[in-house]
Amino acid sequence: MHKELKELAEAWYARPIEDRLGMTRRGFMQFCATLATTLGLSRGAEAQIQKAIEQARRPSVIWLHFQECTGCTESMLRAEHPTLEKLILDVISLDYHETLFAAAGHQFEAARIQAMTENKGKYLLVIEGAIPTRENGIYCKIGGHTAIDLARECAADAAAVIAIGSCAAWGGMPSTSPNPTGATGVDSILDRPVVNIPGCPPNPYNFLATVVHFLTFGTLPEVDHEGRPLFAYSRLIHDHCERRAHFDAGRFAMEFGDEGHRKGYCLYKLGCKGPETYANCPTVLFGDVGAGTWPVGCGHPCIGCTEQGVGFEKPIHTLAQLKSVHPPISFPRIHEQQGSGAKTGEAAVIAAVAGAAAGAGAMLARNLGKARPADAPAERTDKDGGSA
Amino acid sequence: MSSHGHVEHAPVGGRLFTPVTFFLAMLVILALAVLGVRFIHGLGAVTNLNDGYPWGIWVVADVVIGSAFACGGFAVAALVYIFNRGEYHPLIRPALLASLLGYTLAGVGVLFDLGRYWNFYHIFLPGYAHVNSVMFEVALCVSLYIMVLWIEFSPAILEKFGLKHARKKLVGTMYIFIGLGMVLPMMHQSSLGSLLIVFGHQVHPLWQTMWLPLIFLLTAMLMGYAIILFESCVAAAGYRRSVEVHLLNPMARLMLWLLAGFLAFRFADLIARGALGYAFEGSLQAIFFWLEIACFALTFYLLRSSEARRNPANLFLGGVALLMGGILLRINAYLIGYDPGAHWSYFPSVGELVVTIGIFALKILAYIIITRRFPVLPREHAPATH
Numbered sequence: 001m002h003k004e005l006k007e008l009a010e011a012w013y014a015r016p017i018e019d020r021l022g023m024t025r026r027g028f029m030q031f032c033a034t035l036a037t038t039l040g041l042s043r044g045a046e047a048q049i050q051k052a053i054e055q056a057r058r059p060s061v062i063w064l065h066f067q068e069c070t071g072c073t074e075s076m077l078r079a080e081h082p083t084l085e086k087l088i089l090d091v092i093s094l095d096y097h098e099t100l101f102a103a104a105g106h107q108f109e110a111a112r113i114q115a116m117t118e119n120k121g122k123y124l125l126v127i128e129g130a131i132p133t134r135e136n137g138i139y140c141k142i143g144g145h146t147a148i149d150l151a152r153e154c155a156a157d158a159a160a161v162i163a164i165g166s167c168a169a170w171g172g173m174p175s176t177s178p179n180p181t182g183a184t185g186v187d188s189i190l191d192r193p194v195v196n197i198p199g200c201p202p203n204p205y206n207f208l209a210t211v212v213h214f215l216t217f218g219t220l221p222e223v224d225h226e227g228r229p230l231f232a233y234s235r236l237i238h239d240h241c242e243r244r245a246h247f248d249a250g251r252f253a254m255e256f257g258d259e260g261h262r263k264g265y266c267l268y269k270l271g272c273k274g275p276e277t278y279a280n281c282p283t284v285l286f287g288d289v290g291a292g293t294w295p296v297g298c299g300h301p302c303i304g305c306t307e308q309g310v311g312f313e314k315p316i317h318t319l320a321q322l323k324s325v326h327p328p329i330s331f332p333r334i335h336e337q338q339g340s341g342a343k344t345g346e347a348a349v350i351a352a353v354a355g356a357a358a359g360a361g362a363m364l365a366r367n368l369g370k371a372r373p374a375d376a377p378a379e380r381t382d383k384d385g386g387s388a
Numbered sequence: 389m390s391s392h393g394h395v396e397h398a399p400v401g402g403r404l405f406t407p408v409t410f411f412l413a414m415l416v417i418l419a420l421a422v423l424g425v426r427f428i429h430g431l432g433a434v435t436n437l438n439d440g441y442p443w444g445i446w447v448v449a450d451v452v453i454g455s456a457f458a459c460g461g462f463a464v465a466a467l468v469y470i471f472n473r474g475e476y477h478p479l480i481r482p483a484l485l486a487s488l489l490g491y492t493l494a495g496v497g498v499l500f501d502l503g504r505y506w507n508f509y510h511i512f513l514p515g516y517a518h519v520n521s522v523m524f525e526v527a528l529c530v531s532l533y534i535m536v537l538w539i540e541f542s543p544a545i546l547e548k549f550g551l552k553h554a555r556k557k558l559v560g561t562m563y564i565f566i567g568l569g570m571v572l573p574m575m576h577q578s579s580l581g582s583l584l585i586v587f588g589h590q591v592h593p594l595w596q597t598m599w600l601p602l603i604f605l606l607t608a609m610l611m612g613y614a615i616i617l618f619e620s621c622v623a624a625a626g627y628r629r630s631v632e633v634h635l636l637n638p639m640a641r642l643m644l645w646l647l648a649g650f651l652a653f654r655f656a657d658l659i660a661r662g663a664l665g666y667a668f669e670g671s672l673q674a675i676f677f678w679l680e681i682a683c684f685a686l687t688f689y690l691l692r693s694s695e696a697r698r699n700p701a702n703l704f705l706g707g708v709a710l711l712m713g714g715i716l717l718r719i720n721a722y723l724i725g726y727d728p729g730a731h732w733s734y735f736p737s738v739g740e741l742v743v744t745i746g747i748f749a750l751k752i753l754a755y756i757i758i759t760r761r762f763p764v765l766p767r768e769h770a771p772a773t774h
Contacts, residue, residue, distance in 0.1 A: 336439045339733035346436075349741045361708055364625050369701035 017054045021091075038209045038284060039221065040231040052216035058093035059215065060115050060123035062154055065098045066140050066147040067174040067183055068129030072165040073099050075201035078287065092124070092211065098142075109143045116157060124214065125158035127151060127186045130167040130174040134182030151189050160220050161194045163187065164207055169198035169227070170308040177313075187227055195220050196227040200305035200312075203284050206232040226308065228278070236324055237274035237302055240282040242292075243267065248325075256299075267296060271317040273304030275324065395478050397544065397763035400627050404757055408626075412753040419746020422739045423500060431503065434739035440732025441723070443501070448722040449744045450497030452580050453715050455530065456608045458490025460619065461537065462573040463612025467639070469566055476635060478766040481544060482623065483616050485764050488537040489751045495534050497747055498527075522582045529576035536568045548762045577608035584721055592673045592725030593663040599653070600721070606650045611714040613643040614687075617707030621700055623759065629768055631700040640691050640703060647710065651684055676716065676724045683713035 018028040029050065036046040065073075094100065095115035101108060115123060129147075132139035137146035145153075155161050163186040166172035174183035187194040197207050210229055213221045221229040238244065246252070246266035253261035253270055261270075268275065274296060281294045281302070296302050304310030304320070314320075426434040437444050460483035467473045468480060499505045510516040511527045518524050540562070546555035581604030584591050597603070617636055624631040658664040667677050690706035691697050697706075723734065736744075759765055 338440060338731045339436055339438050339735070341733050342735040345738050346735055346741065349738050350736075353741070353745060361705070364622065365701040365705050367625055368621055368631065368704050369699060 035205070035209045035212050038205050038231065038280075039213055045216075049212055049216050053091055053212065058091060059159075060095045060119040061092045061097075061126060062095055062112060062115055062123055062158070063097040063126045063128065064147075064150060064154060065142075066127065066129030066131050066151075066168070067181065068165060068167045068172075070099055070128070071201045072128045072199075073097075075286075076204045076207065078204070091215075095119075095123070106143075112154075116154065120157045122159050123157075124211065125154050125161045126164055127161065127168045128164050130171045130183035131186060131189050132174075132181035132183050133189075134180070137182075139181040148189055151186060155190045155192060160214055161186065161190060161192065162207070162210060162220075163194050163196045163227075165202055166198040166200045166305050166308075166311055169196035172198075172200065173312045175312075193220075193223075194227055195223055195229060197232075198226075198228060198306040198308075198311075199279065200303075202306070203232070203279075203281065203286060205284055206280070224278075228306070232280045232284075233278045233306060235278065235280065237277050237279055237281055237296070239324060240280070241274050241296060242282060243296060261299060264299075267299070267301040268320065270301045271315070271319060272296060272301035273307070273310050273314065273320045274302040275320040275322045276310055277302055277304040277307045277320075279306040395481075396767040397481055397547070397765065398767040399548075399763055400629075400760045400765055402627075402760050404760060409753055409756055412749040412756075415742075415749035416746045416753065419743045419749070422742045422746075425739070426500060426743075431501070434737065434743075436734055436737040436740065438732065438734065440728035441726075441734035443722065444734060445723075445736045445740050445744050446497060446501040448719060450500075450747050451494045452718050452722060454490050454494040454497060454747070455580070456577065456604075456611045456714055456718065457615050457711070458487040458494065459573060459577065459608045459612030460484075460615045461487030461540070461612075462569065463609045464616060465566060465569060466609070467642070470570070476639060478632065479616055479620070479635060479639075481541075481764050481766075482619060482759070483612075484537065484541050485544075485755060485758060486615060486619055486751075488534075488541050489754050491530065491534045491537055493747050493751055495530060498530075500743065522579050522586055526576045526579045526583065529572050529579065533569070533572040533576065536565050536572060539565045540569055544762050544764055573608070574605060578602065578605040580604050580608075581721075587726065590726055590728055591721060592666070592727065593661070594658070594666050594673055594677050595717075595721040595725045597657050597661060597663075599657050603650075603654065603657075603717070606646065606653070607714045607717055610643060610647055610650060611711055613639060613646075614707040614710035614714070617643075617703045618711060619755075621704035621707070623765065624700070626756075627759075627765075629765070631703070632766075633698055633700060633703070636703050637694060637697040640697050640706065641694070643710070644688065644691055647684060647687060651681075673720070673725050676720050680713055680716035680720055683709050683716060687713065 016025075018025045021028060023031070029046070032050040032053065033046040036049055039045070063073075096108075096112040098108075101111070103111060129140075131137065131147045131151055133148065137148040140147040142150060163169050167174055167183070168186050170185040171179070171183045172185075174181065175185075185194075185196070187196065195210055197210060199206070206229065209231065210221055213219070213229075221231055223229055224233060226233075238247070241247075243264065243266045246264070247268055251260060251263075251265040253265045253267055255261070256270065261267075266272070282296070285291070285293050285297070287293050292298065301316060303312075303316055304314065305312070310320075422434055431437055435444055435446070461480070464476055464479050464483045467476050499508060502508060511524070511531055517528075539558070542558060543555050543562075546552075546558065578601035581600035581602070584596065584600050585598060587596075589596070617640060620632055620636055623629065655664070658667070667674050686709040687706050690702045690709060696702045
């Protein structure tokens, strides 16, 4: 029975990748190119990625859920190029995932232990959700183990750890004040590097690109000081926002549904956190359906979900702290005044000054003329004189 | 400048509060009132500036023309220290005073026109320097020159307060500042022309040339000599002193040679660029071009012979005509010949005019007060009655 299964698997892998993923060859190549672009890799990297996905034996992935809403998983399921279920069943071997698994109970926990033993040091650990730490972490238990223990146990032999979602990245929503469970991010529990993919939910392609980077190059992508991959989180939303021109020109929506809001003006004054939030939302978008499909594009201010201290902490309506460009005190008008030529008063002042100067000059010249012969003191016509 | 000990300077003395100084002070106060509005409500509230004409008379008159007016010190210093014509030494200190006032107020005048004036000190911080910028060169050079002028003039102040020791120490190092005082104005007066080169085709071909730096430098020097004619005559008339015709006559002659050279160069450039034809179009620019040339030509007529130059009235009017030529050149190049595109127009507002008038009034007022109280003008040897 076991042997038969193995033969079936071999036969499955013998088929071309696009068949296995249920895509056309062109669609598959586009997917590879998209990921290479998302990662900001140079030309030729798409071929490397393609080779890696085609040839790599599926790495085992263990996906843990702690304090969260499963939104990250839900959004991953809606990735379309290719669909995630194809990807996770075919490109990776998803050996443990509480939402997607049919199994339950001890059988399910056994699958995790088995995957960890069989792929010791080679599997990817993905953690979704915050980890409660108060009272030794009793607020989140799976199969009798606390989240802290599970995370430490699984991370011990993992090749790499990825924290998906804001909750796993720094505690996210569960960690907001008063934080009764002492929720915190994965990297404060583990003493090894963790790649954070924050967002609520994060863009699935940022996660996929990180995984594919690992598959292709055997390393995790470069990260910033908060452990976020630079390819996705190195630029302010504000700097790539399609409404940025409105910000620069001083055109703001002042309240929801007003004229400016309907015309698609900048949402800064409605509390948009784009100016202090690092993420690639404006360029990668969500849902694979084209332009405008991201929060700001739809007319809602960014809530700063990828930014610790902003998302879930600052009220939505409060103004963002501007990190790059500050708006000027006043803005240019749409129709600039172009000047209207000389007006009567202005011409009169110039004429008066010119007249007075000409008169004074003429008087002075006449007096100087009278002062001849040369080098003689000028005529004394003035009352206020000086002495030498 | 009193290192040549043979020139004695003395305060003119007399009352400070006269109808003339009162009137000038009123003009200054008017300007301050307008500036109050400008600093509270912004440039738009007071000026007629717009995006097409971001530079109005506050730049062209107060700074570009004002600093050219202030080239007297530089022009006479060139005569005395470079061409070693020591006989002109008595002219230096009053010329320096005029330069000092002109440049200081030009520097202050820039502040009025700066949108973000509170950042003005950035010019002195190397971290902000953009060394390829003409504007940076002008700004830094003018700021440094203002300081140099104050140092050059300081012997007069030290004399006034009897600080002989300090004065002696200062005079020992003065050659450095005299050198700087020659180099700095040559740098920025030419750069005021380079600024226009950067404007490209927006400046009318009658004025747009790669030789603008030389044209601006030469006219600045010419205006420096002209302002000495003007100032000497006005000071003589105002204080009832003798006009220094024995100095002004030969200086005016030198000035005419320079003027002839300048005009020859100006027309040679126009012909070489094939731009002279524009002067014969029926345009506003052509009219103002000929007005400008007419002023320069009038200077020649008024100061044509040594006989004519012995008449102080001619020296005065000749100086005025040359100043008018220099003024028109600058107004023409910066405003009349400047075309930012269709529909843009600019004419100074009453507020702008009041400020510009106030700045010039302040210069005259300060000149009167300082010459009456500080040793600036050469001592009159014929004793005047009181």
